[in-house]
Amino acid sequence: MTAAREVSEAAERRDVRNRWYLTAPALIIIMLAAIGPLFIMVVYSFLGKGDYGGVTAAFSTDAWFGVLLERDIFDDTLGFADAHMIIFWRSVRLAGVTTILTLLLGFPTAYFITTRPEKQRDIWLFLVTIPFWTNLLIRTFAIQELIRRDGIINNVLTGLGIVDEPLQMLNTDFAIGLGMVYVYLPLMVLPIYASMEKLDFRMVEAGYDLYAGRLAVLRRIIIPLVKPGIIAGSILVFIPALGAYVAPALLGGGRNMMISNLISLQFGQGRNWPLGAALSITLMAIVMVALLVYVRNASRSSARAH
Numbered sequence: 354m355t356a357a358r359e360v361s362e363a364a365e366r367r368d369v370r371n372r373w374y375l376t377a378p379a380l381i382i383i384m385l386a387a388i389g390p391l392f393i394m395v396v397y398s399f400l401g402k403g404d405y406g407g408v409t410a411a412f413s414t415d416a417w418f419g420v421l422l423e424r425d426i427f428d429d430t431l432g433f434a435d436a437h438m439i440i441f442w443r444s445v446r447l448a449g450v451t452t453i454l455t456l457l458l459g460f461p462t463a464y465f466i467t468t469r470p471e472k473q474r475d476i477w478l479f480l481v482t483i484p485f486w487t488n489l490l491i492r493t494f495a496i497q498e499l500i501r502r503d504g505i506i507n508n509v510l511t512g513l514g515i516v517d518e519p520l521q522m523l524n525t526d527f528a529i530g531l532g533m534v535y536v537y538l539p540l541m542v543l544p545i546y547a548s549m550e551k552l553d554f555r556m557v558e559a560g561y562d563l564y565a566g567r568l569a570v571l572r573r574i575i576i577p578l579v580k581p582g583i584i585a586g587s588i589l590v591f592i593p594a595l596g597a598y599v600a601p602a603l604l605g606g607g608r609n610m611m612i613s614n615l616i617s618l619q620f621g622q623g624r625n626w627p628l629g630a631a632l633s634i635t636l637m638a639i640v641m642v643a644l645l646v647y648v649r650n651a652s653r654s655s656a657r658a659h
Contacts, residue, residue: 548582
């Protein structure tokens with residue numbers, strides 16, 4: 354028995370070693386492609402600002418200081434970086450509003466698809482995924498054409514006499530929110546549908562048999578059972594919406610920036626690479642907090658389910 358156990362343990366160790374050998378190339382690529390650039394950003398955030406872009410090989414915390422604070426150029430007093438605070442707040446607010454709106458639109462859409470006959474579900478899912486066939490930039494330009502002053506919506510509204518003059522929708526937070534809702538709506542529909550497809554609708558019928566109203570069935574049966582899909586969809590929408598770049602750049606104009614646009618500005622016209630790196634790490638920290646909240650809620654939901 355001892356010899357057999359030793360042979361078994363040796364074979365197990367050899368199998369583990371072979372698995373490490375097989376996964377080593379993938380791990381190296383992940384470290385170089387993901388952790389490498391992140392490490393460079395962390396290093397850049399602690400270096401000095403170059404005169405014409407780039408960095409200087411001198412340790413400095415000015416970039417992290419400049420994320421939240423700024424020094425007055427006249428009396429050298431400290432104060433909050435109001436512009437950065439406004440942009441951070443706008444980014445979080447628009448990402449949150451986008452998540453809520455996509456949830457309000459995506460939940461009934463997923464419910465509608467789930468309640469269709471099985472042969473029709475694939476067709477509806479196909480229609481939901483059609484926007485992914487088109488480049489994000491083209492889709493954003495399409496929204497821009499719809500809401501500009503002489504676009505389709507304003508022409509229809511003025512033609513019907515609903516408004517006297519074209520509405521200013523482009524270059525506003527409304528335009529950014531509209532563009533992001535349109536872009537990220539499928540990312541909310543698909544996870545909710547995947548969770549709702551597993552729902553046993555006999556429980557819904559049982560709720561109705563017990564004289565529960567529609568709202569009671571929705572609140573006490575459907576939503577708790579599809580909560581993992583709602584959480585997953587919310588995270589899938591909130592994270593990319595928080596770091597959105599194309600929609601704010603094309604639909605928001607230069608005055609309605611989000612965090613990603615501010616980061617791009619620092620690496621471009623601002624020529625302040627350390628501050629751009631510090632802002633990038635700050636954005637990543639916000640995303641990590643959102644992911645931790647998701648993991649915590651998912652763990653609680655799984656524990657309650659068991």
